[in-house]
Amino acid sequence: xxxxxxxQPGMFVQEKEAVTLDCxxxxxxxxxxxxxxxxxxxxxxxxxxxxxxxDEQNATEGRYSLNFQKARKSANLVISAxxxxxxxxxxxAMREGRDTGNQFYFGTGTSLTVIP
Amino acid sequence: NAxxxxxxKFQVLKTGQSMTLQCAQDMxxxxxxxxRQDPGxxxxxxxxxxxxGTTDKGxxxxxxxxxxxxxxxxxxxxxxxxPSQTSVYFCASRDRxxxxxxxxxxxxxxxxx
Numbered sequence: 768x769x770x771x772x773x774x775q776p777g778m779f780v781q782e783k784e785a786v787t788l789d790c791x792x793x794x795x796x797x798x799x800x801x802x803x804x805x806x807x808x809x810x811x812x813x814x815x816x817x818x819x820x821x822d823e824q825n826a827t828e829g830r831y832s833l834n835f836q837k838a839r840k841s842a843n844l845v846i847s848a849x850x851x852x853x854x855x856x857x858x859x860a861m862r863e864g865r866d867t868g869n870q871f872y873f874g875t876g877t878s879l880t881v882i883p
Numbered sequence: 884n885a886x887x888x889x890x891x892k893f894q895v896l897k898t899g900q901s902m903t904l905q906c907a908q909d910m911x912x913x914x915x916x917x918x919r920q921d922p923g924x925x926x927x928x929x930x931x932x933x934x935x936g937t938t939d940k941g942x943x944x945x946x947x948x949x950x951x952x953x954x955x956x957x958x959x960x961x962x963x964x965x966p967s968q969t970s971v972y973f974c975a976s977r978d979r980x981x982x983x984x985x986x987x988x989x990x991x992x993x994x995x996x
Contacts, residue, residue, distance in 0.1 A: 817982035
């Protein structure tokens, strides 16, 4: 079974609008972390936001927020007020456990295009 | 402020040739990782090293070997390259912070003819 599932290969959003990128995960661990990364066309991987499994509040970082629904095992990324520079691939990832040696699992990504 | 440095950035090999991708981090992180990225497949873990002196297989280890030379350096070796190993390779490192996120290198694009 896939550890991370991103069902939207491509998304379009109008500039200044909000967009939600979907992510569901599969784990039996009680302690885990959820991450979103951005990969622009230049290729580097940029860390955006983190949500711990025990965090009661949804994580926010500037225009990024993570809609964490533990019972549904979903960790959707919400980008508010989209900008042209938000056009990129977005990857959802999960780390099981808390130790430094744990594996990270990535989804297949969502390509976001912001339309002027 | 180098972070994670990978070399080379680009490489073209012929089938059967060998090569080593080098990775070094200057953040004093314990864990290091090698991923490959293929279109439509996301990032898949090849090998990782939880700490100096240890290495473990990830999802797609076949055809690769790794060496954790010291705390800073983690190399990935292709002994006999195959066209299926054409990919972009990322090295990453992390430590035990609140998030413990991965810090990535810029990637190495490898083409096997």
